[in-house]
Amino acid sequence: MNFFKETDVVVIGGGVTGAAILRELSKYDLKCLLVEKEPDLSLGTTKANSAILHAGFDAPTGSKKALTNVRGNAMYHEIQEDLDLDIKWCGSMVAATTDEEAETLKELLARGTENGVPGLKILSKEEVLKEEPNLTSVIAALWAPTAGVCWPFGAAIAFAECALQNGAEIVRDCAVTGFVKEDGKIVGVQTDKGAISAKYVINAAGVYADEIAKLAGDDSFTIKPRKGEYILFDKTACTDLVYGIIFPTPTKTSKGILVCTTTHGNTFIGPNAKDVTSKEDTSITSEGMNEIVNSARKLIPNLPMGQAITGFAGLRAVSSTGDFIIGASEVEGLYNAAGIQSPGLTAAPAIAEDIVNEIVAKAGFAKKTNFNGKLPKTAKFTHMTESEKEAKIKENDLYGRVICRCETITEGEIVAAIKAPCGARTVDGVKRRTRAGMGRCQAGFCGPRVTQIIARELGIDVTEVLKEEQGSEMFFHKLGAEGDK
Ligand SMILES: Cc1cc2nc3c(=O)[nH]c(=O)nc-3n(C[C@H](O)[C@H](O)[C@H](O)COP(=O)(O)OP(=O)(O)OC[C@H]3O[C@@H](n4cnc5c(N)ncnc54)[C@H](O)[C@@H]3O)c2cc1C
Structure with missing residues (x-):
């Protein structure tokens, strides 16, 4: 077999999970490479989400989601400065508008405390209005001071840049199409650019992670896409709409339609939650827009709808196990970081640490002494x-x-x-x-x-020049070129 790249570890997928894993791998004395099927990183779920670094009270106590959420949140506080990450540590509120919802806040507080979330407390209506004067219909809220809102694609790119400065490689426009095996053990991946050798392969392929695992012979889980749509407002329209992150009281399938102001001052509302059949269906729908607006108006009645500048949608990677799937697969050499739905953005650095620790414990890779975790500051x-x-x-x-x-x-x-x-x-x-x-x-x-x-x-x-993915050329041909005469 001819390999066009020789590595120890290949990471499949350049979303925030794969990029955080690549950075973690680059702390060790090994050859690691990330393959991404698109022309850029962050084009999957990492492109369209709520951008919240959750505090960690949502997921069931003891689940991988809960454990990696709380640790991941703390890790972002530590690495923000080194990676020059754009994060606003504004805290979050879960807002209750009825007595029944106020009761649910107590359950969230108890779960959050068990999960190890620091500083949680229930605020009275007066305390809420002091922080967020537009929340006039709210009667109480759960306050989580460690939550923040970040620039999610920036985080993925920063992880990748840090990995590259420590010797990792990234190949874009390179889709994994199969695995190379010897005696049932993975020795590489097959891509549309050729084969790459690898002793270990980490599957961080987002909504496609089940299909990648299946290619390797692991059909232990499936991933179904669940769409979430959003509306974004012009920042001049929302200077004092909400300062931070406002969740409604959650439902069984979703944290609910939230109102949040980004690190750059744009307020957005969303997401809804709709199971879809296509893993490429990021369309926005008029029903979805109406659902979001009607729901967000329960929290903020005076939404400036005339100032909406765009809508977008992302796909949650909902796993058949109900939790994140992190670690060794039944197929030797394959490791999954799959089913990484929310709070995956928050959990990414902790997921990366867990999966890399597992590989290092098996392979015995030594830690580098010269890992450079600081990125140069970008001039803004x-x-x-x-x-x-x-x-x-x-x-x-x-x-x-x-x-x-x-x-x-x-x-x-x-x-x-x-x-x-x-x-x-x-x-x-x-x-x-x-x-x-x-x-x-x-x-x-x-x-x-x-x-x-x-x-x-x-x-x-x-x-x-492409707008985004292959086939999205900005211009088809030049006027005056041959054929226009
Ligand atoms: C509506 C919504 C709201 C959310 N809100 C939050 C939030 O507020 N806070 C939070 O913490 N999390 C949130 N999340 C979850 C978070 O966005 C995800 O957990 C995270 O982005 C997942 O990253 P990933 O790298 O695992 O997947 P992705 O970003 O999807 O990356 C997977 C990558 O794999 C690539 N790939 C797939 N197949 C192949 C192949 N064959 N070869 C090579 N590459 C391949 C894809 O192109 C893609 O780039 C939200 C998600 C959604 C949908």
Whole structure:
């Protein structure tokens, strides 16, 4: 068998789980590589979720979800500075609007305390209104001070960048199509780019994790997609709508439709929960939008619906076991990080630690002495003082050209995002790294300019630049080119 890459460990899937695992692996003396089928990381569930670093009172005590949630939350507090992560530690409230719901808050408090969540307490109506004056219909709330809201794609990319700076490799546009086995043991993966050797393979393929496991001979679980839709508001419309994270009292299938203000000041509402048949169905529906609005209005009656700028949807990877599936499969050499639905974003660093510890205990890989866990800080033009801006423009005049007018993102920041070790290659890749295109016009103005910058920096033609996945070219051909005459 000819292998185009030789490794010790292959990670399948470049969402937050796979990226966190790659970083954890890069702390050890081994060759590790992540394969992602899409042109960029974070295009699966990591792209569309509530972005909340949950405190950890939701999941049943003792479940993998609960254990990794509480540990993962604490780990984000520790690594935020080193990885330059964009996180607002605003705390969360579960809001009760009826006496029955107020009773449920006591159950959540008891479960959270058993799960080891620090600082939980029930707030009275007056205490709630002091923090969130628009929650007029709320009679009590469960306060969780350790919760926060993060920039989820930024977290995945930061994990990946950290892994790369410690010797890991990432191959994008590379789909795993099978496994290479010898005497029933995995010795590599087959991809659409060729075979890669590996002693251990970690399956972090999101909603496709059951199909990947099956390819290796493990059919012990299935994953069903459950869609959640959202509406995002322009930030000028919601400066004082809600400060932090407001959940309704949860139901059996979902934490409910929440209202939250992101790290960048946009309020969003969602998600609903709808089982779907396709693992690619991230469409938004008018029924879904109505459901979200009607539900969110119970918490915030005065939602600025005229200021909604976009809708989006993500797919939860609901496992047949009801819990996260983390660890060795029955197939030798395969390890699953599967069924990672919410709170998977929060749990990612803890899941990574658990799965890598299990492999290290078996394989005996030694810890590196020179692991560098600190990423260089990214220059964010809007956060700079006037004199810092002047100095930055003097150093590099591309910081003097604003490309995204809604979010004030400069050409300097876009070029830096393209040139980074896990650099952006698509228009939405630039958006997720810099926020160019995230504003009110949703890339209507800056999209074509970002396309030109990507083409120039990557040395490709503008007709080759993708918006997101393969087949999403920004331009089909140039006017005036042969055939237009
Ligand atoms: C509506 C919603 C709300 C949520 N809210 C929260 C929240 O507030 N807080 C929280 O903690 N969690 C939340 N979650 C959960 C969280 O988003 C997920 O747990 C997390 O993003 C899962 O990451 P992942 O890396 O496991 O999967 P993904 O992000 O889906 O990544 C899997 C990757 O595998 C790749 N892949 C698949 N097949 C192949 C193949 N054959 N070859 C190569 N690559 C492949 C995919 O392209 C994808 O990039 C929410 C989820 C949803 C849907």
